[in-house]
Amino acid sequence: xxxxxxxxxxxxxxxxxxxxxxxxxxxxxxxxxxxxxxxxxxxxxxxxxxxxxxxxxxxxxxxxxxxxxxxxxxxxxxxxxxxxxxxxxxxxxxxxxxxxxxxxxxxx
Amino acid sequence: xxxxxxxxxxxxxxxxxxxxxxxxxxxxxxxxxxxxxxxxxxxxxxxxxxxxxxxxxxxxxxxxxxxxxxxxxxxxxxxxxxxxxxxxxxxxxxxxxxxxxxxxxxxx
Numbered sequence: 001x002x003x004x005x006x007x008x009x010x011x012x013x014x015x016x017x018x019x020x021x022x023x024x025x026x027x028x029x030x031x032x033x034x035x036x037x038x039x040x041x042x043x044x045x046x047x048x049x050x051x052x053x054x055x056x057x058x059x060x061x062x063x064x065x066x067x068x069x070x071x072x073x074x075x076x077x078x079x080x081x082x083x084x085x086x087x088x089x090x091x092x093x094x095x096x097x098x099x100x101x102x103x104x105x106x107x108x
Numbered sequence: 109x110x111x112x113x114x115x116x117x118x119x120x121x122x123x124x125x126x127x128x129x130x131x132x133x134x135x136x137x138x139x140x141x142x143x144x145x146x147x148x149x150x151x152x153x154x155x156x157x158x159x160x161x162x163x164x165x166x167x168x169x170x171x172x173x174x175x176x177x178x179x180x181x182x183x184x185x186x187x188x189x190x191x192x193x194x195x196x197x198x199x200x201x202x203x204x205x206x207x208x209x210x211x212x213x214x215x216x
Contacts, residue, residue: 001186002170002177025158025188028136028210050133052208054162056182062110069110073182074164076206078109080133098184100160102136102210 007057010034010096017041022098029104035060037091043084049101053077053087058095061088111138115165118142118204125149130206137212143168145199151192157209161185161195166203169196 001023003009010032011018018034033041035058043063053062059072064085071077079085089095109131111117118140119126126142141149143166151171161170167180172193179185187193197203 001188002172002175002179003184003186004177004179006182006184022184023186025186025210027158027189028160028186028208030160030184030186050135050210052136052138054206064110067110069112071110071112074114076111076114076130076138078111078131078133078136078138080109081135098162100136100208100210102133102158102208 006032006098007096012036012094024104027104028100028102030098030100032056033087033097033099035087035089035095037089037093040088041086043086045084046079046081046101048081049103049105050081051079051085052100054098056096056098058089058093060095060097061090062086114140114206115204120144120202132212135212136208136210138206138208140164141195141205141207143195143197143203145197145201148196149194151194153192154187154189154209156189157211157213158189159187159193160208162206164204164206166197166201168203168205169198170194
């Protein structure tokens, strides 16, 4: 599964952060989180999943545990299972991040 | 674990593709593969791990199973467990890709 022009698959919504699935294997899931300026994904924890972010476009404020940093394209954020994390787009541009979950979310 | 200026951590070698570990949780491992022009990681298979590439810099020729594409910054490649995959840097620039394994490699 090769995803070129990944940013062209981003979906933004004025109401809340957009989510797009790229693909998944047995052991990991890959998708996009898409933030309009001002949108955020508030601090939350995945008890049994590691989560990795890779910033594809724009910049954001990332927090993992006690660590906070301004991140931009190419930066990588790893939130191990059980560690609270959040992502916020202070603007003025859109923010698109690749997210990876391992293991993949359980399908409903 | 927040990794900014990820590309500054790349390590290249004239002999073969450079490998750098960024970090790992219980369920996934993140690192860099660094290709000088002309270097490649020949077709191989991980029987029990999904592997994800994210191109950070440069461009390369990626193959997963029967699919081949020229990839560049921001492109995402998912090689599910059991599917042969390869990456080659045709040049003329350096190629740096983030790699994610789930589950992480077993430590020696």
